[in-house]
Amino acid sequence: MHTPSQTTVAIVDDDQFLLESLHDFFDAMSIPSKTYGSAEEFLRSGDSKWVHCVLADLKMPGTSGLQLLETLVSQGGPPVCIMTSFADDRTRLVVQNSGAVGLLEKPISSTDLLNFISAAKKK
Numbered sequence: 001m002h003t004p005s006q007t008t009v010a011i012v013d014d015d016q017f018l019l020e021s022l023h024d025f026f027d028a029m030s031i032p033s034k035t036y037g038s039a040e041e042f043l044r045s046g047d048s049k050w051v052h053c054v055l056a057d058l059k060m061p062g063t064s065g066l067q068l069l070e071t072l073v074s075q076g077g078p079p080v081c082i083m084t085s086f087a088d089d090r091t092r093l094v095v096q097n098s099g100a101v102g103l104l105e106k107p108i109s110s111t112d113l114l115n116f117i118s119a120a121k122k123k
Contacts, residue, residue: 014038
């Protein structure tokens with residue numbers, strides 16, 4: 001089990017390069033993370049019971065990030081932040097109303113990313 005101060009981040013995206021980049025970033029910051037190539041892979045893993053927060057891409061083949069968000073919210077799962085290149089006002093509103101704790105626009109700012117992790121620790 002994790003210590004209370006430790007945050008484990010689940011990264012869910014179909015872009016392998018982004019998965020590796022985010023994993024490397026968290027590794028450099030001494031923040032444990034685990035990557036998943038799809039929402040289905042993450043949901044099948046059962047890891048939502050032990051990760052502290054989820055970063056999920058909005059648009060993925062199969063189950064979208066929005067559908068993953070809705071599933072996790074309905075299950076009382078960890079806080080979710082949606083990542084997207086399509087951060088218009090409508091998307092922001094839909095994501096916020098669906099229960100996300102944040103929306104990060106790609107390319108992702110490391111400051112915004114760390115702010116999400118910090119906020120997730122408080123949940």
